Amino acid sequence: MNVRIEGVSLDVSGRRLVEDVTIDVPSGSTLGVVGPNGSGKSTLLRALYRELQPSTGAVLVDDVEVGARSLLDHARAVAALAQQESLELDFTVREVVSLGRHPHPRHADTDDAVIREAMELTEVSDLAGRSVLTLSGGERQRVMIARALAQATPVLVLDEPTNHLDLRHQLRVVARIAASARTVLVALHDLNLAVSICDQIAVMQHGRVVACGDPGTVLQPALIERVYGIRPDLVSHPESGRPQLLFTPDLQVSPDERQAHVPS
Numbered sequence: 001m002n003v004r005i006e007g008v009s010l011d012v013s014g015r016r017l018v019e020d021v022t023i024d025v026p027s028g029s030t031l032g033v034v035g036p037n038g039s040g041k042s043t044l045l046r047a048l049y050r051e052l053q054p055s056t057g058a059v060l061v062d063d064v065e066v067g068a069r070s071l072l073d074h075a076r077a078v079a080a081l082a083q084q085e086s087l088e089l090d091f092t093v094r095e096v097v098s099l100g101r102h103p104h105p106r107h108a109d110t111d112d113a114v115i116r117e118a119m120e121l122t123e124v125s126d127l128a129g130r131s132v133l134t135l136s137g138g139e140r141q142r143v144m145i146a147r148a149l150a151q152a153t154p155v156l157v158l159d160e161p162t163n164h165l166d167l168r169h170q171l172r173v174v175a176r177i178a179a180s181a182r183t184v185l186v187a188l189h190d191l192n193l194a195v196s197i198c199d200q201i202a203v204m205q206h207g208r209v210v211a212c213g214d215p216g217t218v219l220q221p222a223l224i225e226r227v228y229g230i231r232p233d234l235v236s237h238p239e240s241g242r243p244q245l246l247f248t249p250d251l252q253v254s255p256d257e258r259q260a261h262v263p264s
């Protein structure tokens, strides 16, 4: 299913947080949404999973406005991992993942196979019988991703799925989801991961998309410096030839700033 975000503006509590965003996400492709803290990534994605209604414009999934579908039909089309999912119930990992099957008619064999596959991809099968209340941050995050996968939707919205994930899971889990047949919209902070796994990247700043397109073309040092205030060096990956960004930490601290951080 394709996704089209068409002239979308979003207001929350009387404040415009996203302004006039238009992006086409072809069926089966992955869109990375990047940008500094507070640039509007989560707010934009919330319109995809119907937590926010556009003030102007429309979000279309498979050419149908998301608000025009019944909640059940929407849940069969779009699954989402929000940034702050609470998990306070004393459920086992398998029970939480199986919640993803809720929008579908019960079919034990299919449900088992889809749940098993989701748990394998996110590498939580070994945790199946554990209470989610006992999990580490990264383990919980992988369970929440597995729940979204178990919903088996053609469109997947992931808001910072790499939160809490270690290097292996950042590189394996999220990359494998992006490579799947699903249409994926994913907010990411790691620009090198975005370059590696996304078909196109939208860069947000102050609620607007300031650049969108092929990752290698969009993520140029000058644009990154303008948006983030940090200038990276651009190199080619020695094996894939893909562009990679090298960042140098800003270690220059003035004596005054250094003093300000010392507790008295």
Ligand SMILES: Nc1ncnc2c1ncn2[C@@H]1O[C@H](COP(=O)(O)OP(=O)(O)OP(=O)(O)O)[C@@H](O)[C@H]1O
Binding pocket: 012, 013, 015, 017, 035, 036, 037, 038, 039, 040, 041, 042, 043, 044
């Ligand atoms: N309910 C709200 N009321 C008022 N302002 C809000 C509300 N929710 C978000 N904002 C503001 O909207 C802006 C965009 O927030 P959003 O969460 O979309 O940013 P983000 O790009 O996802 O940031 P981050 O990288 O920190 O997750 C921020 O300035 C935020 O403070």
